[in-house]
């Protein structure tokens with residue numbers, strides 16, 4: 001293919017190879033083209049169009065009212081602003097829990113918007129859905145631990161897997177997702193020792209948020225690391241604007257800190 005065409009094809013980021021090579025994966029949430037361009041320039045590996053957009057963009061107090069159309073719209077915006085990062089779209093509450101068929105039907109507009117992978121919250125109970133999407137050509141990222149779409153069942157945004165039975169269940173959930181074909185998994189708000197056990201038990205890369213450096217990579221909500229989100233921040237957030245004068249600099253600092261293992265530190269862990 002000649003290089004003078006106006007549209008550049010998106011790069012394929014090989015996350016399995018990064019894990020195998022011991023290169024940390026730097027992931028951020030992103031919701032629009034301008035920030036996507038900054039993240040691309042800073043060499044962020046993966047951009048997640050998270051349903052956290054319901055909180056940081058829409059001002060809601062949970063992610064539960066975010067729609068499929070919202071995520072599809074923001075995915076298309078991020079895709080237009082970037083070329084190198086892998087694009088993962090979060091499937092919102094109610095768009096995939098009903099059945100594998102419902103999940104596939106609703107993953108389609110996200111893939112059509114440019115998502116290369118979709119993320120679904122859940123472990124063993126969502127394994128059949130992961131198997132169905134994967135077998136139909138859609139790569140899946142699992143998400144276990146603190147799953148914000150279950151906030152009412154959990155009873156708040158609480159650390160998960162703290163007791164032995166919770167830890168055993170979480171490991172089984174992660175293994176079930178891998179066995180069903182997930183190629184990536186987010187571990188959210190779990191103790192460091194459990195994150196280490198899950199990561200060493202899995203062959204696929206793990207991405208931590210509040211899950212210590214014992215993961216193959218890290219993710220944060222962009223607005224949290226830029227210190228522009230409202231409300232109380234979780235323990236796992238670090239303000240990367242500190243010591244920086246530009247947003248671009250803060251994103252570069254985040255990528256460097258993830259790559260060299262200096263983020264997250266013990267102060268960000270459970």
Ligand SMILES: Nc1nc(=O)c2c([nH]1)NC[C@@H]1CN(c3ccc(C(=O)N[C@@H](CCC(=O)O)C(=O)O)cc3)CN21
Nearest residue numbers: 052055056063148157158159221224229233234235236
């Ligand atoms: N802006 C933003 N950042 C996020 O990280 C985020 C969202 N929104 N929306 C969806 C979920 C909600 N998340 C949260 C929100 C709060 C805590 C939190 O404050 N956790 C307590 C843990 C308390 C405990 O169980 O010990 C903490 O002190 O860190 C954690 C995750 C993560 N996700």
Ligand SMILES: CC(C)C(=O)C(=O)O
Nearest residue numbers: 029050051052090186
């Ligand atoms: C924090 C990440 C993992 C997420 O699911 C989101 O931003 O919605």
Ligand SMILES: [Mg+2]
Nearest residue numbers: 050051052090
């Ligand atoms: Mg989410």
